[in-house]
Amino acid sequence: MAGGGFVNPVGGGDYPGKLTWFVMLTCIVAATGGLIFGYDIGISVFRKEKADKSTNQYCKFDSQLLTSFTSSLYLAALVASFFASTITRVFGRKWSMLFGGVTFLAGAAINGTAKDVAMLIIGRILLGVGVGFANQSVPLYLSEMAPARYRGMLNIGFQLMITIGIFVANLINYGTAKIKGGWGWRVSLAGAAVPAAIITLGSLFLPDTPNSLIDRGKEEAREMLRRIRGTNDIDREYQDLVVASNQSRSVQHPWANIIQRKYRPQLTMAILIPFFQQLTGINVIMFYAPILFNTIGFLDNASLIAAVITGAVNIFATLVSVYYADRAGRRKLFLAGGTQMLICQILVGTLIWKEFGTTGHGHVSKGMAIIIVALICVYVSGFAWSWGPLGWLVPSEIFPLEIRSAGQAINVSVNMFFTFVIAQVFLSLLCHFKFGLFYFFGGWVIVMTIFIYFFLPETKNVPIEEMVHVWKAHWFWGKYINDATSAATSSSRSNP
Numbered sequence: 001m002a003g004g005g006f007v008n009p010v011g012g013g014d015y016p017g018k019l020t021w022f023v024m025l026t027c028i029v030a031a032t033g034g035l036i037f038g039y040d041i042g043i044s045v046f047r048k049e050k051a052d053k054s055t056n057q058y059c060k061f062d063s064q065l066l067t068s069f070t071s072s073l074y075l076a077a078l079v080a081s082f083f084a085s086t087i088t089r090v091f092g093r094k095w096s097m098l099f100g101g102v103t104f105l106a107g108a109a110i111n112g113t114a115k116d117v118a119m120l121i122i123g124r125i126l127l128g129v130g131v132g133f134a135n136q137s138v139p140l141y142l143s144e145m146a147p148a149r150y151r152g153m154l155n156i157g158f159q160l161m162i163t164i165g166i167f168v169a170n171l172i173n174y175g176t177a178k179i180k181g182g183w184g185w186r187v188s189l190a191g192a193a194v195p196a197a198i199i200t201l202g203s204l205f206l207p208d209t210p211n212s213l214i215d216r217g218k219e220e221a222r223e224m225l226r227r228i229r230g231t232n233d234i235d236r237e238y239q240d241l242v243v244a245s246n247q248s249r250s251v252q253h254p255w256a257n258i259i260q261r262k263y264r265p266q267l268t269m270a271i272l273i274p275f276f277q278q279l280t281g282i283n284v285i286m287f288y289a290p291i292l293f294n295t296i297g298f299l300d301n302a303s304l305i306a307a308v309i310t311g312a313v314n315i316f317a318t319l320v321s322v323y324y325a326d327r328a329g330r331r332k333l334f335l336a337g338g339t340q341m342l343i344c345q346i347l348v349g350t351l352i353w354k355e356f357g358t359t360g361h362g363h364v365s366k367g368m369a370i371i372i373v374a375l376i377c378v379y380v381s382g383f384a385w386s387w388g389p390l391g392w393l394v395p396s397e398i399f400p401l402e403i404r405s406a407g408q409a410i411n412v413s414v415n416m417f418f419t420f421v422i423a424q425v426f427l428s429l430l431c432h433f434k435f436g437l438f439y440f441f442g443g444w445v446i447v448m449t450i451f452i453y454f455f456l457p458e459t460k461n462v463p464i465e466e467m468v469h470v471w472k473a474h475w476f477w478g479k480y481i482n483d484a485t486s487a488a489t490s491s492s493r494s495n496p
């Protein structure tokens with residue numbers, strides 16, 4: 001069947017070598033780049049104090065002021081990811097990570113010591129720049145370092161760190177809210193310096209990927225490949241990287257090239273995957289869980305605790321995809337996670353409808369509130385083993401080297417843009433769509449699940465510089481890839 005019966009055209013053929021400690025360690029360090037993004041998402045969670053006096057449960061938090069400040073970070077990250085793409089390509093992945101860490105560190109320092117709103121805004125923009133650079137470079141770094149058959153596992157370290165960042169920030173927020181004297185927010189904001197310091201120091205010690213070293217004509221590439229694969233038998237992989245790099249060097253202007261017809265499948269994914277990831281509605285939960293739980297009748301403390309529970313579920317469910325992404329494959333996780341989210345969205349929407357109707361007046365019983373929180377946890381776990389991690393993994397592994405960095409910038413910017421949009425409009429959407437908001441996101445989940453079924457080929461275990469064959473063999477995308485393109489990348493494979 002169309003996308004479903006897709007056969008891996010390179011037969012899962014991987015290169016010799018093992019999962020070395022060296023590669024594990026470098027990937028863990030690089031993945032900590034996700035902490036800064038996660039910390040920021042977690043720190044931005046909205047609290048109940050901001051509510052107005054409305055008795056309509058759907059509308060009592062409808063305030064633009066509440067959202068604008070938070071959202072500015074995502075716009076800064078969006079713009080920064082384009083600059084990051086040039087640095088990542090020309091100077092190497094490592095320098096983008098370092099730059100991201102340093103900028104984020106500066107932002108945290110300015111925010112923690114802010115004396116006025118201007119300082120808060122400047123700090124927030126610097127944080128955004130840091131996030132843009134890290135999100136652009138880290139997923140690429142991980143996917144290039146990893147042996148093909150462990151790429152899912154190692155790349156998902158990034159999303160895992162995002163979820164840990166969110167969780168830790170939620171806890172810190174919870175603690176600092178109790179500090180008397182009104183300076184608790186400074187601790188929360190300055191706390192961002194800790195994850196920033198980790199990725200800044202870590203990236204100083206990271207080697208660059210063999211793909212990037214070869215692409216930039218560096219002698220040490222072969223030695224690095226030998227080291228990360230833990231074997232001397234690297235000729236075939238090295239040769240494939242050289243072929244990819246030769247092709248890459250013939251492309252001077254990735255931005256002009258990426259719109260060529262032959263890159264249409266990858267470009268489509270780089271736009272639609274992050275778009276869909278945000279349209280699952282996940283950030284409604286991440287940003288607004290306390291408000292949402294408050295809406296359905298939890299008291300302040302209880303709604304914060306419920307938010308902490310969803311944060312923990314988010315982490316543990318991401319671990320599930322670490323295990324399954326390279327075994328079951330990306331497609332199965334996408335399809336299973338999507339179905340799971342959809343069922344929960346329909347149930348939650350219907351239960352809230354039954355309780356509050358369209359007027360927004362009513363009261364949820366304790367038992368019902370627990371059922372709703374449980375369903376939201378099942379929804380979060382569906383996201384956490386599908387669209388969450390795969391939203392970074394898949395775009396980072398499908399692009400050929402010459403446009404990989406540009407493609408990743410598109411992925412990041414689309415992701416940031418829709419994170420921004422959802423943070424901006426959620427409160428008024430809740431006020432206007434009411435319980436229908438859950439159906440709205442559920443509708444999108446149906447669209448994206450069908451899209452994956454038909455249009456996303458399986459990419460597990462395929463060496464990253466061989467990915468073009470996967471597109472070539474796809475029932476729909478195949479016609480976009482001409483024979484010359486796929487032949488150019490298979491020289492060493494057919495003639496090892």
Ligand SMILES: OC[C@H]1O[C@](O)(CO)[C@@H](O)[C@@H]1O
Pocket residue numbers: 041159162163277282283286314388389391419
């Ligand atoms: O874990 C949830 C988080 O994951 C992301 O989708 C990034 O992959 C964020 O937008 C969200 O807050």
